[in-house]
C-alpha cells in the first residue's frame with residue numbers, strides 16, 4: 304500500500320477534528336496529529352456552540368475523536384509536528400519523536416496562541432473567572448461585579464460591551480489616566496465605573512475571583528475579569 308497519506312491534518316481541535324471527519328467521510332487516507340493543547344481546555348464549559356452549550360471541552364473533543372474513529376481511513380495520533388519540507392510531489396513532516404510521515408496535502412489547524420496579562424492571579428483563573436471573550440464566559444458571570452482590565456479605546460469598547468451582562472462593570476485602566484473626556488462621558492452614561500489605580504493582583508479561592516487588589520493596598524469586589 305502507498306505509505307503517503309492523502310492529507311495530514313496538524314492539530315486536533317475543533318478545526319482539525321472537523322477536517323478529519325470530512326476527509327474520513329470522503330474516504331481519504333488522513334492522519335490527524337494533535338498535541339492536545341486546545342486553547343479552551345482550561346474552561347469549565349464551552350459557551351455558545353450550538354448543540355454543545357456549556358459542555359466541558361474535554362468531553363467535546365472526546366466526542367469528536369469518537370466520530371473520527373468510525374472512519375477507517377482516518378488515524379488520530381497524539382504528538383507534535385516539529386518541521387515540514389516540500390518534496391516534488393508531496394510533503395514530509397517530522398515529529399517530535401524523530402519519526403516522519405509523507406502526505407500529498409498538509410492542513411494546518413494549529414489554533415491560536417492566546418496570551419493573557421502576566422499579572423499575579425491571572426494564570427490559575429484563566430478561562431474561568433478571568434476571560435478574554437464575553438460571549439464565551441459572560442453568561443456564567445452575568446449580574447456579578449465585573450471588571451475590564453484594559454486601556455484606551457479597547458478598554459472603553461470592552462467595558463461598554465460587558466455592560467450587557469451586568470449593571471456592575473468597572474474599567475480598570477491599571478495606572479493609565481489618559482481616558483478621553485468623551486469616553487469618560489460615554490462610560491458614565493452607561494453606568495460603567497472607572498478605576499485608574501495600578502492593579503497588583505487577583506484575590507479569591509482556587510479558580511474563583513472575588514476581588515481585584517491594587518498597588519495602594521485597596522481592593523475592589525470582582526467576580527469576573529475581562530482581559531485583553
Ligand SMILES: Cc1cc2nc3c(=O)[nH]c(=O)nc-3n(C[C@H](O)[C@H](O)[C@H](O)COP(=O)(O)OP(=O)(O)OC[C@H]3O[C@@H](n4cnc5c(N)ncnc54)[C@H](O)[C@@H]3O)c2cc1C
Pocket residue numbers: 313314315316317318319336337338339340341342343344345346348349350351352382383384385412413414415417429430438439440
Ligand atoms: C480560555 C478560552 C476559552 C474559550 N471559550 C470559548 C467558548 O466558550 N466558546 C467558543 O466558541 N470559543 C471559545 N474559545 C475559543 C475556542 O477555544 C477556539 O476558537 C477554538 O479552540 C479554535 O479551534 P482550533 O481547532 O482552531 O484550535 P485549538 O482548539 O487551539 O486546537 C489546536 C490544536 O492544534 C494542536 N497543535 C498546535 N501545533 C501543533 C503541532 N505543531 N503539532 C501537533 N499539534 C499541534 C494543539 O495542541 C491543539 O490541540 C475559547 C478560547 C480560550 C483561550
